[in-house]
Amino acid sequence: MESNLIIKDKQKNKLEKAFEILKTMASKPSGLIGLTIVLFHVVLALTSPYIAPYDYKAISPNTMLLAPSAEHWFGTDSLGRDVFTRTILGGRTALTVTFFGSLIALLWGGLLGIFCGLVGGKIDDVVMRVVDAFLSIPWILAMLLIVSLLGTSTEVLIPALGFFYGKGIVRVARAATHDVIAKDFIVSARARGHSNMSIIWNEIIPNVRDAILVEGAMRWSWMLLGFSSLSFLGFGVSPPTPDWGLMISNARGLMSFAYWSVIAPIVGLSSLIIGINLTADAFAKALGIDRSTKAPV
Amino acid sequence: MLLLILKRIGLGLITLFIVSLITFVGVEVLPGDACTTYLEREAYGAALDACIKRLGLDVPAYERYLDWASNVVRGDFGYSLSGEMPINEVLGPRVKNSLVLASVSILIGIPLAIVLGIITALWRDKLPDIMISTITIFSMTIPEFISATLLILIVAIWLGWLPGIVIIPSDATFYELLSNIILPVVAISMIMTAHMARMVRSSVIQVMASDYVQMAILKGVPYWKMVFRHVLPNALLPAINVVALTIAWLLGGVVVTEVVFNYPGLGRLVIESISNRDLPVVQALAIILASIYVGINLIADLMTLMLNPRLKSLQIRK
Numbered sequence: 001m002e003s004n005l006i007i008k009d010k011q012k013n014k015l016e017k018a019f020e021i022l023k024t025m026a027s028k029p030s031g032l033i034g035l036t037i038v039l040f041h042v043v044l045a046l047t048s049p050y051i052a053p054y055d056y057k058a059i060s061p062n063t064m065l066l067a068p069s070a071e072h073w074f075g076t077d078s079l080g081r082d083v084f085t086r087t088i089l090g091g092r093t094a095l096t097v098t099f100f101g102s103l104i105a106l107l108w109g110g111l112l113g114i115f116c117g118l119v120g121g122k123i124d125d126v127v128m129r130v131v132d133a134f135l136s137i138p139w140i141l142a143m144l145l146i147v148s149l150l151g152t153s154t155e156v157l158i159p160a161l162g163f164f165y166g167k168g169i170v171r172v173a174r175a176a177t178h179d180v181i182a183k184d185f186i187v188s189a190r191a192r193g194h195s196n197m198s199i200i201w202n203e204i205i206p207n208v209r210d211a212i213l214v215e216g217a218m219r220w221s222w223m224l225l226g227f228s229s230l231s232f233l234g235f236g237v238s239p240p241t242p243d244w245g246l247m248i249s250n251a252r253g254l255m256s257f258a259y260w261s262v263i264a265p266i267v268g269l270s271s272l273i274i275g276i277n278l279t280a281d282a283f284a285k286a287l288g289i290d291r292s293t294k295a296p297v
Numbered sequence: 298m299l300l301l302i303l304k305r306i307g308l309g310l311i312t313l314f315i316v317s318l319i320t321f322v323g324v325e326v327l328p329g330d331a332c333t334t335y336l337e338r339e340a341y342g343a344a345l346d347a348c349i350k351r352l353g354l355d356v357p358a359y360e361r362y363l364d365w366a367s368n369v370v371r372g373d374f375g376y377s378l379s380g381e382m383p384i385n386e387v388l389g390p391r392v393k394n395s396l397v398l399a400s401v402s403i404l405i406g407i408p409l410a411i412v413l414g415i416i417t418a419l420w421r422d423k424l425p426d427i428m429i430s431t432i433t434i435f436s437m438t439i440p441e442f443i444s445a446t447l448l449i450l451i452v453a454i455w456l457g458w459l460p461g462i463v464i465i466p467s468d469a470t471f472y473e474l475l476s477n478i479i480l481p482v483v484a485i486s487m488i489m490t491a492h493m494a495r496m497v498r499s500s501v502i503q504v505m506a507s508d509y510v511q512m513a514i515l516k517g518v519p520y521w522k523m524v525f526r527h528v529l530p531n532a533l534l535p536a537i538n539v540v541a542l543t544i545a546w547l548l549g550g551v552v553v554t555e556v557v558f559n560y561p562g563l564g565r566l567v568i569e570s571i572s573n574r575d576l577p578v579v580q581a582l583a584i585i586l587a588s589i590y591v592g593i594n595l596i597a598d599l600m601t602l603m604l605n606p607r608l609k610s611l612q613i614r615k
Binding site for chain 2: 136144228245252259266273
């Protein structure tokens, strides 16, 4: 009877499981708010090119620094461009770059961490020392160096961010692997003569997946923060691409009389980062993982 | 015990050695060397030759690394390209300025974080916790440049209480600095406090649920005596390490904050040297910032060891 239940549970549709996790996440107000914000931003990023009222790069001397009005909902910037248009378009690059960056970080960080946790010994020692060394170089210095030498195109930013934000995942994946590795089912898989690859794929990954996914969700918001900091410092996307970090840095000098051109991108970026954070927290709680005692590494 | 301390110091030094290798190899592998990136379009003929000669780029890479590393160990970072002056002279005042900013922020941030963390933990899920926790989530998730920009907009421009931009030379005196750093300090300690308060909170909650606290309650120990004698020492100990990691992680954010406020510290030097493509300075900064990170973590590890008798007999923690 019991084994029947387990088999049924295994057969349960993966989609159904994902839906259940979503339901648990949305059952708390903070999770619901987070999910709503993220969903809103994703939908906005997908539809904004079609609903934008103006051309984001149309410069016009007649409409410089206009205050918010019925025609220009969020006013215009110092080059006469519509702030509303640029704000709703401003998350597209950031979302795309950081989403794929997080995927890369998850993949290489997770696999290397699992591998290190499984093999242990000298290889593990050496890899962890190198990871520690990378962790001790401030992310901003490393990113700036890479970007200034290789350029700021998306093809550079995605792998660079993915690489730099993956090193912390190595540690998490390794620790999670250490937790499962002493369990009986691994020992019995070894006794059955399974190879390391098969043990990683069939036994370890299903058990450490949750911890790594939660870490990846958190890293997404940090990567977004890093990416927009780079744009803010002038090392991210290049103008005239609409981007929140870049918009804030351009409008900052004039904010004493044109505060609208800096407030709009601030609201856009802050809401997205807070949304992702709340979602990641709710996700962690829904999976039963407590990350509140962890340092942001 | 002594062996353990020596081991930790050794590990820290190995980490720094790898950092020096990474930065050196990184600069080597990435396209363009110090001279071509610095001279940009004028990188040909006599100017390029002179620069290569001056930096000694004509000798093999490993010899240059050994040369550079042995000088760094003696505290000499070589010459900067743009200012053509010793890097040590460039760094000196910047290190001092950043130290002032960081220590004031830490002095305000840590006690505030402990107090807030305890309040939120003891009144868990009650009004004070909900209010403080909401604020901390906001201030720790919003990027540094946004909170700094908002601070300038609200405090300096709309209210007109404080100057928004720091306009002091990098060799300003200590008192000149103090009157100028209020807003940068608020910006940095806001984020730091939020991170640490959250950790203190969950640490206190964990300890409050432990058996010995239950025991103390059943024994009839007065509430506040229990909090200060039994809960806090046990709750704050594990927080030390996490706090150290957080401070070190925030180094990156300090760079951004210094740029927003135009504060002449190490962070602005990072941006300046990268904009000027001054690779020797970038390498020096990488080593210095990594040393700070390793140093803070080492101090935290040692403090935990000293304060926690249980760890003394344990094996070295990975």
